[in-house]
Amino acid sequence: MYKYVIKRLLLLIPTLFGAAVLVFLLLRAVPGDVCQLRLGGGGEWIDPVALEQCKIQLGLNDPLHLQLVDFLASFFTFNFGESMWTGRPVAFEIGLRFELSLQIAIMATLVSIIVAIPLGTISAIKQNTWIDYLVRTISIAGIAIPSFWLGIIIILGLLITTQAWTGTPWMPPIDYRPLWEDPGYNLSMLIWPAVATGYRYSAVATRMTRSALLEVLREDYVRTARAKGLLEKMIINRHALRNSLLPVVTIIGIEFAFLMGGLVVTEQVFNLNGIGKLFVESVTNQDYVMTQSLVMLVVTIFVLVNLVVDILYAVLDPRIRYS
Amino acid sequence: MKTSFTRLAMTAGLGAAVAAGGIVAASAEEPKQGGVLRIVVGSKIPSYDGHRESTFGMIHPIRPFYSLLIRVNPDDPQSSNFICDLCEGDVPTATNDGKTYTFKIRQGAEFHDGTPLTAHDIVATYNKIVFPPEGILSNRVSRFAMVEKISAPDDFTVQFDLKYASPGFMPMVATPFNFVYAKKDLERVDPEGKDPQYGMKWHQNNINGTGAFSFVEHQPGSHVLGKRHEKYHHEGKPYLDGFKAISAPKMSVRIQAIRGGRADIEFRGFPPKSRDDLVKALGDDITVQESAWNCTFGYAGNQTKPLFQDKRVRQAMTLALDRWGASNYLSKIAIVKTVGGLALPGHPLATDEATLKTYYGYWPDIEKSREKARELLKEAGAEGASFKIWNRAVDQPYKVVGTWMLDQWKQVGLNVEQVVVPTGPWYAGLRDPDAFDVAIWPSCQSVVNPIVDAGAWISKERAADNRGYYTDPVLDEWYDQMNREGDPAKQAELYRKFEKRVLHDEAHFGQVLWWHKINPHRSFVKGWKIAPSHYLNQSLDQVWLDVPDEERKQRTMDELGG
Incomplete structure (x- = not known):
């Protein structure tokens, strides 16, 4: 197994290299630059001398191939450079936001698992009953409703209902405090985006759980278990559900990776200072260094999460062995 | 649809006065020490x-x-x-x-x-x-x-x-x-x-x-x-x-933060609809201060392109815009309001209403103005001419006003499209005279300083942000003269000439409306006056x-x- 893990980790290098070249070229294909935005993004007058000086300082006037070599050399020596917008080290900027994004990803994934597996299971067991129809309606609605829209509705709902009940409108906090510093404040801020996002992902996982379980429930070994007179509860829990979890784990794993770097709009709606918001800001600001680093981070997370998912396959299904 | 300049000035003055009145009343109260002010920044x-x-x-x-x-x-x-x-x-x-x-x-x-x-x-x-x-x-x-x-x-x-x-x-x-x-x-x-x-x-x-x-x-x-x-x-x-x-980069968050008690004030400004929503939701708990904003919102035809080298086309374009009407109705949905020339209305160098109404594009009768526009286009052989507006993908006020301009120009027979791009590519396009036909050209300044700010409209060889890509040595000379003129009366006279040439005679630049600043804030925030x-x-x-x-x-x- 460890050889397999090492092989997969080594494969990370060409993957990162390809992603690095691609993102480098794509970013530079977009017209404009960070200096123009920084010095005059609000329509302010720009000193032409300052504009030119800014470009020189940030190396924007250097030939493209030199910029690429510089970027690759820096990246593969773990020197991620400094943000072109703030001048602060990229690792510092990402580190500040990583904690929040990780917490949201974990909370949303938990919401997703807590909702999806029981609902998907019940839906499969009670196939074609009103319970099944209800669960399917809820999950289809979850897929259809974008999580950012749900977020907006949650905020408006909170404002309106609290004003109606207490006379004073309330909304979740808009500035972050770590969980261990102020748990109440932290959770009152993060529970809402976790629910909005978790619901969206739980809908996908619910449908996946349902269809995978239905498939497994028609397998011969389930019929055999029933013929042996095993309790239905035991058949579901020990034989069917575990075997139906492989595609669910895949979905949840990919969702988790996506949550780490992809909560772009939801983070903005709830004003979360996470990786997704940083991503949007760095792309908008044409901060090449930051954007490149974020893309590489997300690629790394995706590759590692996929590896973990593959390992989990082996844990869940003894027939799967890697060599 | 007619709105007199006096009325506008009075409205602006009244807005300032209301704000000032609030503060005067507040300053009559004894300021209280303590507390932390929470601001949202976009x-x-x-x-x-x-x-x-x-x-x-x-x-x-x-x-x-x-x-x-x-x-x-x-x-x-x-x-x-x-x-x-x-x-x-x-x-x-x-x-x-x-x-x-x-x-x-x-x-x-x-x-x-x-x-x-x-x-x-x-x-x-x-x-x-x-x-x-x-x-x-x-x-x-x-x-x-x-x-x-x-x-x-x-x-x-x-x-x-x-x-x-x-x-x-x-x-x-x-x-x-x-x-x-x-x-x-x-x-x-x-x-x-x-x-x-x-x-x-x-x-x-x-x-x-x-x-x-x-x-x-x-x-x-x-x-x-x-x-x-x-x-x-x-x-x-x-x-x-x-x-x-x-x-809080997202405007909806900033608005809801004030509504939901997470913030007390935002200093940049909200659109009229958000102001109305906040007032409706919070009533007396919200105070609104409004002011003309030292930001021009205009456009320029790219004079490296033959169509815009003919000043009759440029004049027709400005004549087609119903500024006085827009000041009434556009201001209900966008952060623009005040009709004015190159200097912020209310400033000693700002043009008086009577003079302004003699400039192309400022005539009070929009039908007469559009008739003249059609006539000029015909003379220039540019009837039904096609061009694209190069605009920024920002709602307020860019896209809203850009869309309105498109409609206004269509009303004199011009065939206009709007290209809306994100901020970075938009700026890059502005720097490339081959990239656009008509550029949206805003300019936001801090201290009101019309003499220095006029530097935006001199020749492209001297003004890096000249979006019309024109050369006009006459403007350059007047600009230098007024920047070195110690006598305020002579300075004002030079400024008038400069402005008339930019807006009317050559119509290098079309000033559409001045931005309008709206700052709703929690009523318990005292002592701050809108600038x-x-x-x-x-x-x-x-x-x-x-x-x-x-x-x-x-x-x-x-x-x-x-």
């Missing part, structure tokens, strides 16, 4: 160095940490009056035929680290702004072109010697980006011995000012926290214990919170820990 902080930056995203959270040599009067920010901040007494008048300004520096002012302020700090600061060493970025060098030398004859006197008398000098000194730094900070030596310009760059990542508040913390992307500077040089101020500037720019009046030293003592204490406890 942009990001690139660095803390005011000398190199130009965004309100830096000004709103960082300006309260710094003082200026002179500033716009916080009790009368709508006027063009300046008062001393770190200087003493009245703002000096020029001597030596307008070429020397001597400032007496306030004694007893202290930086947050305890360093006493002297004239040498002011000299070091302005030398960095006006004569930055090679490799140090200063964003206002060109606008201080009139300055020859800055010196300190003694510890509490600063003297500016100019190359020529310039009416644009004092407004430039009052620019809110001119934070005063300590000389010893600017001369700091790199502890690692690597960067010889370490001191000059120190303020990009560090804060040490003489402002009303001292720096507590900055969580990048989240918030900036400041606490009262106990040795602030304006006696009895600031009233607040501190302030917290929370970063005609979102960069101005941000020291926060006069702001106080009219809430029960317990709540003020609680806010201080929550944010500053007691």
Whole structure:
């Protein structure tokens, strides 16, 4: 197994290299630059001398191939450079936001698992009953409703209902405090985006759980278990559900990776200072260094999460062995 | 649809008066000490160095940490009056035929680290702004072109010697980006011995000012926290214990934050609909201050393209726009309102209504105006001409007004499309004369300084941000003359000629409407008066919170820990 893990980790290098070249070229294909935005993004007058000086300082006037070599050399020596917008080290900027994004990803994934597996299971067991129809309606609605829209509705709902009940409108906090510093404040801020996002992902996982379980429930070994007179509860829990979890784990794993770097709009709606918001800001600001680093981070997370998912396959299904 | 200029001016005046009235009433109350003001800020902080930056995203959270040599009067920010901040007494008048300004520096002012302020700090600061060493970025060098030398004859006197008398000098000194730094900070030596310009760059990542508040913390992307500077040089101020500037790039978050009690105020401005929603939701708990905004919103035909080289086409384009009508109806959905020329309406250099109405595009009868537009297009052989508007993918006011302009031009038979692109590519396009036909051309300034700001409309060879790509030596000459003219009457006369040529005779630039600033805030926020720019009046030293003592204490406890 460890050889397999090492092989997969080594494969990370060409993957990162390809992603690095691609993102480098794509970013530079977009017209404009960070200096123009920084010095005059609000329509302010720009000193032409300052504009030119800014470009020189940030190396924007250097030939493209030199910029690429510089970027690759820096990246593969773990020197991620400094943000072109703030001048602060990229690792510092990402580190500040990583904690929040990780917490949201974990909370949303938990919401997703807590909702999806029981609902998907019940839906499969009670196939074609009103319970099944209800669960399917809820999950289809979850897929259809974008999580950012749900977020907006949650905020408006909170404002309106609290004003109606207490006379004073309330909304979740808009500035972050770590969980261990102020748990109440932290959770009152993060529970809402976790629910909005978790619901969206739980809908996908619910449908996946349902269809995978239905498939497994028609397998011969389930019929055999029933013929042996095993309790239905035991058949579901020990034989069917575990075997139906492989595609669910895949979905949840990919969702988790996506949550780490992809909560772009939801983070903005709830004003979360996470990786997704940083991503949007760095792309908008044409901060090449930051954007490149974020893309590489997300690629790394995706590759590692996929590896973990593959390992989990082996844990869940003894027939799967890697060599 | 007709709206008289007088009525507009009165409305603007009334808005200011209402705001002022509120403050007058407030100032009759005794300001209460304590509490923390929570601000929401819609942009990001690139660095803390005011000398190199130009965004309100830096000004709103960082300006309260710094003082200026002179500033716009916080009790009368709508006027063009300046008062001393770190200087003493009245703002000096020029001597030596307008070429020397001597400032007496306030004694007893202290930086947050305890360093006493002297004239040498002011000299070091302005030398960095006006004569930055090679490799140090200063964003206002060109606008201080009139300055020859800055010196300190003694510890509490600063003297500016100019190359020529310039009416644009004092407004430039009052620019809110001119934070005063300590000389010893600017001369700091790199502890690692690597960067010889370490001191000059120190303020990009560090804060040490003489402002009303001292720096507590900055969580990048989240918030900036400041606490009262106990040795602030304006006696009895600031009233607040501190302030917290929370970063919230999305406008809906900023609006809901005020509604939901997470923030008290936002200083840039909201659209009319958001103002109405907040008033509807919160009633008396919201106070709205409004003002004309020192931001032009206009357009220019790209004169490297044959269609726009014909001034009849340019004149027809301006004639087609119903500015007076738009001031009424567009202002209900967009942050634009005031009809005006090149100078901010209300400023002494602004054109009077009667004169303005003689310019193309400002005629009160829009049907007559459009008839003339069609006639000019026919003469120019440009009936049904096609072009595209190069616009920025920002709703307020760009897309809203751009769409309105498209419709207006279609009404005189022009075949117009709108290309809307994100900010980066939009700027890149503006720099490339092959990329666009008609550019949306906004310009936002801080201190109202029409003479210097007119530099945007001179020839492309001299004005890097000339979006019409035209050359007009006549404008260049008049611009130079008015910038060196000491007599206000002659200066105004030159300005009139300059403006008429830009807007009417040559129609190089079409000024559509001036932006309109709307600041709804919690009614308990007292002492802050709206200025005609979102960069101005941000020291926060006069702001106080009219809430029960317990709540003020609680806010201080929550944010500053007691």
